Amino acid sequence: MDEAEVKEKIMGIFEETFPEIKGQEFDWEKKQESFENWDSFAHMEIVGKVEQAFGISLEIDEVITLEFPLKFVEIVLKKKGA
């Protein structure tokens, strides 16, 4: 799986979780606090979807550092050994 495919899936997960960002230019470095409702519950929801979509398991130490979308891409690529 290459970076473009990972990015497409991650973007889909973010757009599903935060429908208000659909149709906007996707900002890969937009931080958690800049989203309308990225709270701890939404965070766990995204983490669960990413784990399921890529068949990976994330440690809590990794989970807490995922503060913007690009971080998810990086961790998936690292876990997948890409």
Next chain:
Amino acid sequence: MPTVYSILEKSAKEFPEKAALAYNGKSYSYAELNQAVEKVKGFFLDNTEKQDIVALYMENCDAWVISYFGILGAGCICNPLGLRASDKNLQCQMEFAKPKFVLASSKFVDKCKRLGLDKEAKLISFEEVLAHEGKGKREPGLDEECFNSLMYTSGTKGMQKAIRLRHRTVYNATCNIVEYLKPKADTVYYQILPLTHSFGLGNVHVTFMVGGKVVIAGNTINYRKILNEIVEHKANFFAAVPLTISMIVENFLDEFKKADEWLRILCTNTGPMPIHITKKLLGETKNVQFYTYYGLTEASRSSFMHFNAEPGKLGSVGKPSPNARIKLVDEKGQEIEGLDAIGQVAISGNHVVEEYWRNGEATKKAFREGWLFTGDMAYFDKEGFLYIIGRDDDIVNIAGEKVSLQEIDNAIEQLPFVGDCACLEEKDERTEYRIKAFVVLNKEKAQDEEEARKKIVEHCRECLDNFKVPESIVFVEEIPKTDSGKTRRGVFRRDEGENNGQ
């Protein structure tokens, strides 16, 4: 009697130079905070009538606190809009309450326009309010019987119930907390909870009442950062939902021990605290005093539990708060007594509201002869400690929010290809519980299951708050019903548990 607004007013007079609020590198003394609040108050005194409703739509930030007290100071009712609320929920709330203004932070102004929230009310940004020059043409006319805020809670039939809280009830609840927790004037409260929720907002009231400082966190997902900031700000008061405390104790114990050098009060609420986590926390910390309480928006902080003082009763929510009365009743509403007798919790006291706004049916059911009938089932032990064991209806607790399963059933059943639906709560290691929907497809309007699943999730995201959207959907042949056609959720829950080997 004083009002919620007077909590801040009094501390601003007594401790003008003391630090009151900090957010994102910006700090306010009580005098500075009061000055900012006066600006907001002046705007609303010039543009509203007493007890008009003002909806407040902002993220956790300094502007939220300033706006809230400014709205109250003008004698208006603050209607905090939850950040987890769905678009449809927000629109319904606006239509129901018809606020005069929606006061939004810059982050939410565009969303308000997109949702048409500016059709029912005048939309104004925080910056516009601060730019207002007037000090107010009318008197606030504020007294303890005035309404302070408008909140919503889940109803058993899936309709949200509106609760107007009076200054008197909120002030009394604040006094109850102060009397029990005894926070001191050097309190520094680190806030990660939503300000829109009475748990988080109540702690702000408490901190201001004793002349302490509120530090609002920017980031609420990085537990290590949160604990480091507690140390950095020398915060001695922290509150979080059980899940957050569990995550911290299980994964960040070293950082938590460093925070323990400063922490004196740790408070949790909204759900049961896992006993093994409480035991570990008490065993690994030296200073922090750990509390939980039992309460509802209708009757905040009705009991308190101090875990350090009662290590043998870690499953309890404690004894009634000062000035609160709690009894257990049977199905007919008659008080039941006796050890371990299980009954519905009923509460009375000066902190309890008297009705659901514009909902006579729900009011009649829940409020009788000065008592609030909560729907929570519980028992007392021989020392008078209260143990909550569950609900007598379809309300479950998801991520600290009360959720009506019936509301989710109703939303899914709106889809033409759905014949029937019943939702259950399911254990989840990260969010405690999540929603699982069981759906019977309408054979006449057959859909591919994958397509149906996608459409159900999309539909739920449109019309339900995000924490109510099912995490998993299972297609079944039928759902157990009573003779009158009501879902037999208890039977269904038991059968599902057995199927899953629980």
